Amino acid sequence: MKTLITIFLISGIVVSLRTRIKMMRYRSPHSKTQLSKAITQLVGTAGGIYISLELLLTFLGIPEEFWNPPLYYFKPLAVLSIFIAILQPYGYKIWLSITQKGG
Structure with missing residues (x-):
């Protein structure tokens, strides 16, 4: 049974990749703007x-009601993720400045 599932999975990946490659050949060339790349x-x-955070909290066995209460319109974990993603380039700049001064 595991072998059959593995064969179907690998076949699906191969077919999907071939289809994507064919679709990319027929697309009209377009240039991505800096804004679209950044978004x-x-x-x-x-x-x-x-x-990653959702899997970590699930793995640790923390109840979902604690980190995903139904009272909020937005999921707090999603807001935290966006906040971390917004801060990521600044953290990277700080990291580069520290490592370049020390090295």
């Missing part, structure tokens, strides 16, 4: 942080 990076970073 994509921000959303990607925030999404990665959100998933």
Whole structure:
């Protein structure tokens, strides 16, 4: 059974990649603006942080009602993730300035 699932998974990945490559060939060339690249990076970073934090809290066994109360309109964990993603470039600049002075 595991072998069958693995075969289906690998086949799905291969077919998906081939389809994506074909679709990229037929797309009209477009240039990404700096703003669109920055937004994509921000959303990607925030999404990665959100998933990581949610998995960590689930792994630690912290009840969901504690970190995701139903009282709020926004999920507090998502807001925290966006906040961390917003601060990330500044932390990176500070890290670079510290390591370049010391090295």
